[in-house]
Amino acid sequence: RWVIRELSAVVTVTDDGGSSGRLREDFKMLPPGDVRNCMVALSEDEHLLSKLFRFRFDQGDLNGHSFGNLFVAALSHITGDFAQAVQMSSQILAIRGKIFPATNTNVTLAAQMDDGTVVRGETNITASKRRIVELMLEPATTHPLPETLEAIAHADIITLGPGSLYTSLIPNLLVSGVPEALAASKATKVYVCNLMTQANESLGLTASQHIWKIMQHVGETESPIFDYALVNTTPFSSARLEQYAREGQRPIEADLEAIRALGVEPVTGNFVHEGDVLRHDYDRVAEKLVELGLARATPALTL
Numbered sequence: 001r002w003v004i005r006e007l008s009a010v011v012t013v014t015d016d017g018g019s020s021g022r023l024r025e026d027f028k029m030l031p032p033g034d035v036r037n038c039m040v041a042l043s044e045d046e047h048l049l050s051k052l053f054r055f056r057f058d059q060g061d062l063n064g065h066s067f068g069n070l071f072v073a074a075l076s077h078i079t080g081d082f083a084q085a086v087q088m089s090s091q092i093l094a095i096r097g098k099i100f101p102a103t104n105t106n107v108t109l110a111a112q113m114d115d116g117t118v119v120r121g122e123t124n125i126t127a128s129k130r131r132i133v134e135l136m137l138e139p140a141t142t143h144p145l146p147e148t149l150e151a152i153a154h155a156d157i158i159t160l161g162p163g164s165l166y167t168s169l170i171p172n173l174l175v176s177g178v179p180e181a182l183a184a185s186k187a188t189k190v191y192v193c194n195l196m197t198q199a200n201e202s203l204g205l206t207a208s209q210h211i212w213k214i215m216q217h218v219g220e221t222e223s224p225i226f227d228y229a230l231v232n233t234t235p236f237s238s239a240r241l242e243q244y245a246r247e248g249q250r251p252i253e254a255d256l257e258a259i260r261a262l263g264v265e266p267v268t269g270n271f272v273h274e275g276d277v278l279r280h281d282y283d284r285v286a287e288k289l290v291e292l293g294l295a296r297a298t299p300a301l302t303l
Helices: 016-029 033-042 050-055 067-079 080-091 121-125 147-155 167-172 178-184 207-218 240-246 256-261 282-294
Strands: 003-004 008-011 097-103 108-113 117-119 132-138 157-160 188-192 228-232 265-269 272-274 278-280 300-302
Touching: 003 016, 008 033, 008 132, 008 147, 016 033, 016 067, 033 067, 033 080, 033 108, 033 178, 050 067, 050 080, 067 080, 080 097, 108 121, 117 121, 117 240, 121 167, 132 167, 147 178, 157 167, 157 282, 167 178, 188 207, 188 282, 207 228, 207 256, 228 256, 228 282, 256 265, 265 282, 278 282
Parallel strands: 003 300, 008 097, 157 188, 188 228, 228 265
Antiparallel strands: 108 117, 108 132, 272 278
8 A cells, every 4th residue: 555645747848839839938937738727637626627627628718728727817816926836726726736847937948959949938949850869958058946956856766758758858958957966866767659640759669768768868867767767568549550651650669678677676567549540558658667666765665
């Protein structure tokens, strides 16, 4: 029997598309979309409030806006602080855990491409057909919330992923002080590998190459940024493979020896839920993460 005593989520704030992008431009605020999705996922109210926060207007001046985004935007205006607005929204939704934006700085994501050009903005980076060589934040020096560093320091287990390699995962690690905090943490650190490659971000990359790209952006640290990599090794149905192949996507190769060569121990198994689309089986992933965490941690597990 295991108990998660405290749960913390650190969420990237570089989105500049859709409702989030419009609010960011109009109100000069951080984008609320990814934070909103995280709040809904952790909400104890699985019905009315979570449906309300997911509701998206489809006409008039509000067309395309999500109610949850507008709610966070209003609280940001009232409090004058995005992080505080996130905490107040979390209290209203009665979420299980705490959510912290990766930084309170208004940052822009930039990428140097393989032809030497620099593309700015998450939406433009995702749409580019060039290969990403290096990812950067502008301004280059950004600071995490003190609460984020505290959560990292006191965690028993820290996970990264699954998610878009360049636009969801690496941006969190570009925030000043976060890689050093991860290296100093005594927590068990686990990378949860994606199931499929992603167009314009990770086409052709194996599991070990995902990890290597992350390590390149983190730079030199006193200890490895990951102890384990959770990698699905269960084959997918031919119907799903054909569906994804039409989008140019394929399963990520589980090159286990190459992962070990990076100093990371692969943990393999069946971590997939196959419906109309491929998703991680969250129960199996959570069970394995807790097992890894309890191997080192005290009985009360902190995420």
